[in-house]
Amino acid sequence: MGARQSGKGKGGGKAGGRVGGAKAPGGKGKPPQLGLFGGEAPAGKGGGARKKPRRARGPAASGEAPALEELQSPLPMVQQEQVRTPAADVGSEPADAEPAARGKRGKRVKSVAESMAARQREISVSEFFTKNRHLLGFDNPAKALLTAVKEAVDNSLDACEEAKILPEIEVGIEQLGETRFRVRVVDNGPGIVRGQIPKVFGKLLYGSKFHRLKQSRGQQGIGISAAAMYGQLTTGKPAVIISRTGAGRPAHRFEVKIDTRKNNPEWTEAVCDWEREHGTSVELELDAVYRGGRRSVDQYVEQTAIANPHMRITYRNPKGEERAFERLTTELPREATEIKPHPQGVELGVLMTMLKDTRGRDLRGALMRDFSRVSERVALMICEAAGLAPSTRPRSLKTEQLEALHRAMGQVKVMNPPTSCVVPIGEELIRKGMEQGVQADFFTSVTRDPAVYRGNPFQVEVGLAWGGQLPSEELCNLIRFANRVPLQYQQSDCAITRAVMETDWRHYRVQQSRGALPSGPLVILVHLASVWVPFTSESKEAVARYPEIVHEIKLGLQICGRRLSQHLSARRREAEEGRKRSYIETYIPHIGLALKELLKLSERQERDVVDTLTDTLRRSRAAV
């Protein structure tokens, strides 16, 4: 039985116990080796966080002093072989169902449903994503490299900010073979507690950010483990993590792999020396392609530096070129506060779960307790609209009642959620960031007031740069950010792009073909900050087109557009002025010459004509 718990990861004893009964895919034909691992799980008394280290394939964590290693992990490393096959799992299942399928005459007739059942089995998330890697941003080798860096940097930044540390990040990419790269991201964050490391990097959908409504870069807890999984799938190499949580504590070096069928980590660990007092280093080897230009890692780093002016980042690309982006401010962004869900933004499924888990004794209490902006009055109004007694026990609600409640929550007018929970980059920092990263001669930016879509607060910021060295014959360069993360793919599917295209840039003296982005020496930056950014897919590349979001972005664009237009007309006036001045200088001598020819004037008289006339025209212009 213990073996089954191994299939369920973090839950340790509790989760394992519940699932262990009926349907665990473990079944009969499992190899005895699993017992080794599974049997140990309950032994992890530290609340499931401590698991026994295992050594997968590959070298042992190199030559560290055995004495120290022993101190940290008293149990020796155990060899673990993965030999379970899917066939072994499935073969056992239909046997359980067999009696029910027997025909009247006791003759064994295998029905279609049965043979289908033979093929039906649980799909692990990891397996699913192995086959759908595009959903996570690993659809091609160039993108894979970018996604791996991005996920690691996003995590680093989130961790630093949460720990109130000014981020200091190193990104290095090393080319090992034609399509083989090693990515290393090192931060000065708080580090990761030893027991969590395998799960953070070796288990999909494991994270701290999914269940809360708080603005952060990562959301689902897929990113970094997916990157590790991709690396493992393409190179067979584990992710190497070094982490240290403080000056007095030891650094740990982990090699983590994912058992993709079970969505569980396998790892080896060792204590090691590390120069940083605290922080985390992630090293992945993966099959990839490096290139520069648009959608490259280079561009990602540049854009990330713009959106995170409090960060210092050094970046070494595969060609060995190193760049450093210094911080523009030493002030950390205000900490984002966590909020409760707003009645208008909650999905039915989420509502069901919330009411099941609520600590509120009755419906009225549950609504007030678990939702944002629900006062007693509002709670009673919701109950009434749903036709439910406020004293109903939340757990006793039936499906139809829950549906009615969900409808009622959408109908009753509720105050917008608090917006203090979204943290913008700030007008001035956006402008400074653009000034540092873009060669233009006009910059402007605006931070809109927070707004709300479907009960989720969000805030839009727009920056705009014009002229200078920017290419003037091309479409504008649109830089999109969501919670300070650059969005580099799926531009055309994004609400931000839509808003830019729907804005009439010709109003602002900028060229634009119908239904296209504006063109000219123009860079447009749009940042969307929200407690929950509605991405169109898990690879987090495009923002879904909520009308409220598109509208807010457009308003921001219009403000910047108006300022650009003012700038351009001022420039145009200056140019016109110059042109007219040169007009006078160009053509008046011809008037002098013609009159000289006609009237046989002397040189002096000709000069007189030119000088007087030039003077007359200048004066009349000045008078205007």
Place this chain on the structure above:
Amino acid sequence: MAKKPRDMAGRILEEAREIHARIIQGRKPSMKFPLRSLQNVRYRPNPGYFELKGKKKERTLTVGTVKTFAQTLRMLSLSKELVDGDDIATKREAYYVSKNWGQARFDDQPESDTVIDDIEALFMVNREQLGFIPEEKGGEVAGKLTVIDKDRETGKALRIDCTRFGSGAYSIPISVEHLEFETDARFILAIETAGMFQRLVKHAYWKVAQCILISMGGVPTRACRRFVRRLADEKKIPVYVFVDCDPYGIGNIYRTLKVGSGNAAHINEYFCVPQATYLGITPDDIEDYKLPTHPLKDVDIKRASDAMKNDPFILHFKAWQKAFDKLLGMGVRAEQQALAKWGLNYVIDTYLPEKLKHPERFLP
């Protein structure tokens, strides 16, 4: 030419002095041009041509006009040079001369043509008087006419018999003021297309009909208009016009021959043929002779409705308004050559003789 052949060079000098004086006084010089458009002409029924209403535009030297102003003055200087040296330059040549003016050069001939037209209007003279001549061909003549020109070298009279060009024709020169005429023709027939002219010449129609044939080749040039005018005035013979039945044939070709154009309104008095009348093809002819037609194009319809609204000549004659109404109502046009439907020489044998029996029925 009737207008005082006052010393052109003197008038140019006068204008230049005035401009110079204003500049030296520290004022902005200006030139006044009559507005050259249909809006600024009225139809004067007696003797019958477009005359200027007198609206003028003043071109004051400002930053915006400094380029054109400089170009006008330089063109004026070129004109004076031509007049002084008794030389001429075609409009195209004048354009090429400007290439020598550095920044003040013209980039396109239409620009320099406009400046020449401006100067012409400024002095209310014909451009030939300023030394500028057009490229355009003047028109062709065949039939009962002897033109008396001068030999360039000897100065002796040259008699040109227009019956003796065989299948060819006499070309109207650019300047016609010095020509004299001898003729016993009964009328002048001015024809729109060279094709129809060729047919009538080939079959010596002028002999049968005792007339002078003139090919206008589209809208008649100033020289052609002046030639017909002088000939008709001096020999007191009527002028009949034979063009396509469409808004262009009537509104542009015939109208310009008879009363002049908006653009050259300052000299229409001399470059028009008020005694001309319209032989055909009339909208009625389309029905009477059952002529094959083409539908009116959009530009035709626009031209016709513009003429009915803005052309003082059309507005003056009810008969023309009726004709245009009818044409627009039918929605078709017919070319001179459409008569060939009834046989190639139908026009000579039947159409023209029938029409010429009733000159009083010709449209005004």
